[in-house]
Amino acid sequence: MTDxxxxxxxxxxxxxxxxxxxxxxCPDHGAEGIVDVQYDYDLIGRRISQGDLLYNxxxxxxxxxxxxxxxxxxxxPPLTVGWTPLYRTRRLAAELGLKQLWVKDDGxxxxxxxxxxxxxxxxIKAQEQQATMIAVASTGNAAAALSGLCASVGQPNIxxxxxxxxxxxxxxxxxxxxQVILVKGSYDDAFExxxxxxxxxxxxxxNTGYNPYMTEGKKTVSxxxxxxxxxxxxxxxxxxxxDGCIIGGIHKGLTDLLExxxxxxxxxxxxxxxxGSAYLYEAWQNGEDVLIKPPIKATTIADSxxxxxxxxxxxxxxxxxxxxxxxxxxxxxEILAAIPxxxxxxxxxxxxxxxxxxxxxxxxxxxxxxxxxxxxxxxNTGNGLKDVASAMTAVQQIGTQAQRVEPSLAALxxxxx
Ligand SMILES: *Cc1c(COP(=O)(O)O)cnc(C)c1O
Ligand SMILES: [Zn+2]
Numbered sequence: 001m002t003d004x005x006x007x008x009x010x011x012x013x014x015x016x017x018x019x020x021x022x023x024x025x026c027p028d029h030g031a032e033g034i035v036d037v038q039y040d041y042d043l044i045g046r047r048i049s050q051g052d053l054l055y056n057x058x059x060x061x062x063x064x065x066x067x068x069x070x071x072x073x074x075x076x077p078p079l080t081v082g083w084t085p086l087y088r089t090r091r092l093a094a095e096l097g098l099k100q101l102w103v104k105d106d107g108x109x110x111x112x113x114x115x116x117x118x119x120x121x122x123x124i125k126a127q128e129q130q131a132t133m134i135a136v137a138s139t140g141n142a143a144a145a146l147s148g149l150c151a152s153v154g155q156p157n158i159x160x161x162x163x164x165x166x167x168x169x170x171x172x173x174x175x176x177x178x179q180v181i182l183v184k185g186s187y188d189d190a191f192e193x194x195x196x197x198x199x200x201x202x203x204x205x206x207n208t209g210y211n212p213y214m215t216e217g218k219k220t221v222s223x224x225x226x227x228x229x230x231x232x233x234x235x236x237x238x239x240x241x242x243d244g245c246i247i248g249g250i251h252k253g254l255t256d257l258l259e260x261x262x263x264x265x266x267x268x269x270x271x272x273x274x275x276g277s278a279y280l281y282e283a284w285q286n287g288e289d290v291l292i293k294p295p296i297k298a299t300t301i302a303d304s305x306x307x308x309x310x311x312x313x314x315x316x317x318x319x320x321x322x323x324x325x326x327x328x329x330x331x332x333x334e335i336l337a338a339i340p341x342x343x344x345x346x347x348x349x350x351x352x353x354x355x356x357x358x359x360x361x362x363x364x365x366x367x368x369x370x371x372x373x374x375x376x377x378x379x380n381t382g383n384g385l386k387d388v389a390s391a392m393t394a395v396q397q398i399g400t401q402a403q404r405v406e407p408s409l410a411a412l413x414x415x416x417x
Contacts, residue, residue, distance in 0.1 A: 001071040004043050008035040008212060011314045012291070019069075024210050031195060032291070034314055035212045036252075037069050041259040050231060050262055059083040061117060061220040067256055069216045070124045079110040079152045081120045082220055086228040086377070091345035096365045100375040102234070103358075104225055105348050107383030111172060113304070113351075114218070114246060114381040115145035121217035122206040123149045131204035133158060137194035138208075139187045139242070139303050140169030141382055146206055147176040158203065160190040166303060166387045188295065188308050208245045209311025218249025219256065225377055226254075226263050233263040235374040236325070238364070240356040240381060241271040241280055242305035244316025250379075251319035267377075269325035271316060272360030274300035274335060274353075279310050280317065281327040290317055301332045301390055304353035304382055326369065330359040336394040338362065339384065349384030349391070357381065 007016040010026035011034050017026070019037075026033030048066040056063045061082030065072070086104045093101035109116040119142065126134045136146045137160040150157040159173050163182040173180045183190040191207060198205040208214055226233050233254070241247050247269055257263045273281045277298035283290050295309035310316060320327055330338075335352050338359035343349050350358070357378050364370050384391050395401070405411050 006038045064223050074124050077152045081116045084108045089346050102377045104379045111144045111148040112383035113141035115142040118214040118217035119145035119149045121213050126204035133203040135198045135203040136206040137190040140165040144172040147173045147178040151176040160194040168386050208243045215249040219253030222250050222253025234267050234377045236268045236376050238270045238357045238361045238378045240305050240353050242307040244310045244312035247271045247319045248312050248315025266323050269319045269323045271327045272356050273329050274302045275329045275331045276300035277306045278329045281329040284327040302352035302356050328360040334359040339394040350380045351382035351386040352390045354380040354382040
């Protein structure tokens with residue numbers, strides 16, 4: 001029923017496994033042994049064509065179901081995931097001296113971040129295996145996404161987040177009815193605890209960079225971007241990077257489209273990291289091997305991309321190297337500045353990790369890394385309402401504030417004229 005999957009291939013040793021042979025990673029390397037889902041593109045090409053999509057009115061990620069690692073007859077969750085707007089942003093482009101710039105707004109997904117794309121797949125995979133419980137460790141958004149998607153199908157779930165996660169994200173978990181474990185430690189601590197507990201109690205594990213199917217949900221953004229651009233792939237895609245699962249997924253989606261012959265060239269992938277959590281940027285700059293580079297201590301206001309040891313570092317490195325892209329590092333100050341800078345000419349309100357992608361574009365333009373004629377896509381991965389405290393800091397940083405007034409016209413005129 002998943003006859004379109006050839007095998008799962010270990011990124012470290014290249015060994016292949018049948019999909020039902022291993023649950024998550026290559027057993028030869030512990031939690032590091034991330035595998036890639038490999039497909040029979042001939043078979044997929046016979047099941048779905050670009051022509052079919054023209055007449056498909058299902059505007060969710062499920063319009064690409066034959067390209068996803070799920071059974072053909074599996075039921076999909078009812079929340080609408082996918083087909084977020086790809087805005088052509090002319091004023092923003094003009095400010096940067098660019099001609100063609102789009103923003104893909106994944107802050108519009110049901111739980112307000114990109115992670116819904118992956119969690120939707122996790123819920124289906126868990127239900128295919130009749131899992132009684134799904135677990136995840138997350139900086140907040142993957143948790144909220146799993147929590148919301150589970151609520152939509154009545155699936156019990158348990159969530160491990162660092163106790164420092166922004167309150168809005170924790171509120172989402174509690175509202176959706178998850179069992180919430182606030183870990184006194186970092187995301188990396190939460191990740192380890194979740195791994196151990198899931199293994200011990202037999203829970204289905206959604207962890208990023210461990211569960212191979214999360215990349216497969218995230219890749220749908222590439223299908224959408226290319227379809228929304230009439231199958232003319234952009235020249236570059238900017239996205240922020242923490243664990244590296246999103247950028248790996250973007251690369252996977254583009255690879256699928258190239259294999260199917262639906263696009264004819266690979267965009268350059270630009271991974272933007274926070275300077276305080278720049279493991280991959282450093283490794284890329286210095287030519288370090290990410291299999292032996294030790295963890296760093298991560299601190300950034302962009303909590304969603306704070307990762308001391310990026311779990312999907314192999315896929316992320318490959319995404320940037322194989323596409324002749326680049327990693328870019330931006331400071332917290334630049335990230336905060338990017339929130340209003342992106343919002344004011346577009347109406348798109350991003351959380352810090354979402355705005356980081358735009359901060360990366362600004363830096364790339366200033367450093368002459370992109371040329372004016374390129375067709376560029378920036379992905380906003382999370383909604384600004386996820387982290388109101390950072391948004392308030394951002395506007396204070398540029399000297400914007402509300403004006404208080406007594407409720408009379410005379411008083412109003414004294415301040416606005
Ligand atoms: C998770 C997340 C990212 C980074 O994705 P990785 O797969 O960890 O690289 C970026 N932005 C937001 C808003 C996120 O939630
Ligand atoms: Zn292996």
